[in-house]
Amino acid sequence: MGRGLRWLVVATVAWGMLLAGLTWWSVRHDPPTVKEQRTLSQAVPVVERAMGQLVAALDDDAWKLTESRVDRGCRLTPLSAGAVLTRGLEVPVAAGGERALLDRVAQRLPAGWRAGVATETGHPRLWADAGEFVVIDGRVVADGLVRFSAATGCRPADAEIAKLMPGYPVGPELTAALRALGQAPPSDAAQVSAAVCPAGGLARTVSVEAGRGPASLAALRPLGTVVLDRPGLYAYRSGPVVVLADTTGDRLGLTASTGCGD
Template sequence: MAWLLAVTVTWAVVVGGLTWWSARHDPPTVKEQRTLADAGPVVDRALGELVAAVGDGAWALTGPQVERGCRITPMADGATLTRGLDVLVAEGGERALLDRVADRLPADWRAGVRAGASGPRLRADAGEFVAVQGRVTSGGRVRFTADTGCRPVGAGYPQPSAAPADPTLDAALRALGRPARSAPEQVTAPCPGGGTARTVAVSAGDAPVALTGLRPLAAGSPVADLPEVYAYRSGPATVLADGTGAQVRLAASTGCPG
């Protein structure tokens, strides 16, 4: 029986060695093995692809949201990372925007738009178990998101760094006769062809506020001119003033080249 014991020990050593090697060298094969730190760059690149697909217009990147407390297994907690892109279009043009973005996304994402009970919805797969969606949130407003689903936190997702002063937003605040009520927030995403898409945003205090003071700042025709929303071009940036919430939000966004 000594030979059987020797074979068993040898087999255990081989299996242990292969497991050690696989854990350190093989790529993860399921979502639950990939942390937010692993998935974060995929989500970032997905936002850059969405910005490039949207093109010109009134849009703004939103800050990343990390929600903890989901369950990976009955014994393990996790977190979900979601990043977003809000786009303003003429009311009635929401489906056309979703279709256009779906057509411009990478072919291997298999993007498509389907009608549903709550309106049309874009769905795509950015790879690495990162889901991309686009949906109508209200008349003339479309939100695109990329999210990781529930993952181990790992090293986590880095929060946006402090934004530098933005002369475009400073000019908008002066035109409205209001000081900034929050520190500037900067959100970025890597463009697929190189470069960086960027949104810098501040709060301009309580709504409502007359946005007509922004009209002299527009270079050419406004991008959007509604009672509570005004968007205009200023150099390479598009400035979006949104007074539909409790706070007036000003955002200056620069898209991807090309």
């Protein structure tokens, strides 16, 4: 083989390795853009079903669905901008139990999602493909706290997603928790986040914020079966509902979550 031909082979191999490396980096770090230009509102049902699958994959863990987030300004083309819709699900666990939770959820997600857990920068992380360009991510965001998300990728923003998220009245479980902690139920409607369960029906989380949190959450103990007991966090099950009290911030946060098996 001549010297010129050898250099050509070496250059071709190097170029191929560079493209492979750039592709891997892009998949891990670049936000996806939906080539078929499916709109944000068209992606909402896929995201809702994906969140329902995540809820169904949990056991008796304490969990809460979080508010939808719409990030605008991603580029569909050099001349047009789009938006990304992200739904979240937070699961507090005992410190050290994060990897076990991620592994358990990955095993229970649909086989077609190709879910897996790998270690990145020293922490476990879950990846899955829910179809229709919706990506599932699960990661440790703090000791004892795992956050799952479903994101649409960059799409044309054809609707205000906030209009799909109406208020919801405070239910009896949250009312009982507020009263036990010496807090009055808020006068305005609570925030609701919902997801479509695999077998139909809805999983939902109803959230309220009250005043400054009490020094102790021990007053909640008579209200149900303990699910989680950590400093500043207490969760219990009352029938089909898991109530989570959070005083780790400046204000008392309460959520009541009803899962897919209830």
